[in-house]
Amino acid sequence: MPVGVVWLVAVVATWVAATALLATLIKATASHATAGHVIGQAAVSATFACVFVAGPATAAALRVRRRHTQRRAALCGLATAALILLFSYSYVAATGAPLRWAWQTLPPLVIVTVAELSLALRLRRRCRDQAASERTPPGQAPPGQAGPAEFG
Numbered sequence: 001m002p003v004g005v006v007w008l009v010a011v012v013a014t015w016v017a018a019t020a021l022l023a024t025l026i027k028a029t030a031s032h033a034t035a036g037h038v039i040g041q042a043a044v045s046a047t048f049a050c051v052f053v054a055g056p057a058t059a060a061a062l063r064v065r066r067r068h069t070q071r072r073a074a075l076c077g078l079a080t081a082a083l084i085l086l087f088s089y090s091y092v093a094a095t096g097a098p099l100r101w102a103w104q105t106l107p108p109l110v111i112v113t114v115a116e117l118s119l120a121l122r123l124r125r126r127c128r129d130q131a132a133s134e135r136t137p138p139g140q141a142p143p144g145q146a147g148p149a150e151f152g
Contacts, residue, residue, distance in 0.1 A: 001123070001127040003062050003063075003066070003124065006062060006120055006123045006124050006127060007055075007058055007059055007062055007120060009123060010058055010116050010119045010120035010123060011050055011051060011054070011055050011058065011116065013119060014050045014054065014112060014115055014116040014119060015046050015047065015050040015051065017115075018042075018045075018046035018049055018050055018112055019039075019042045019043050019046040020042075022041075022042035022045050022046055023038050023039055023042035026038045026041055026042055046112075049108065049109050049112040049113075050112060050116060052084070053081055053084050053085060053088075053109055053112070053113060054081060054109075054112050054113040054116040054117070055116075056080055056081075056084060057077040057078065057080040057081035057084065057113055057116075057117060058077060058116050058117055058120045060076050060077055060080040061073040061074060061076055061077030061080070061117050061120065061121060062120055062121070062124060064076040064077075065121060065124060070121055070125070073121060074117055074118075074121065077113070077117045078113070078114075078117070081109075081110075081113045085106070085109065088102075089102050
């Protein structure tokens with residue numbers, strides 16, 4: 001599976017899960033809100049978290065993963081997310097808006113970013129393992145795995 005498809009699957013899967021979770025949380029706290037309002041607010045919040053913060057972080061991590069270890073790729077993705085949040089918060093501060101609400105969004109953004117990065121890197125590793133096993137001739141194991149047991 002190409003890296004672009006891995007990125008898209010990770011972003012969409014995380015967005016769907018985050019939207020459902022946020023809709024549940026919003027409905028629990030705002031009992032008089034309509035279903036359309038709850039879903040709309042959850043979708044916008046999940047879009048910010050999954051696409052604008054975690055999306056570029058995941059793309060950077062997948063790009064770094066091509067040449068480096070998974071640990072370095074994850075650190076690069078988290079650093080990218082931190083830079084995006086820093087620029088977002090500096091923009092909010094420059095507009096004169098209170099930063100009190102911005103700090104409350106930090107833990108959910110970190111959780112969503114880590115989940116999306118983890119999903120993307122696992123998908124990428126799984127796709128690479130499957131591609132390696134498809135390229136090996138029958139009777140031989142992919143590199144780093146034991147071959148089939150021989151009887152007889």
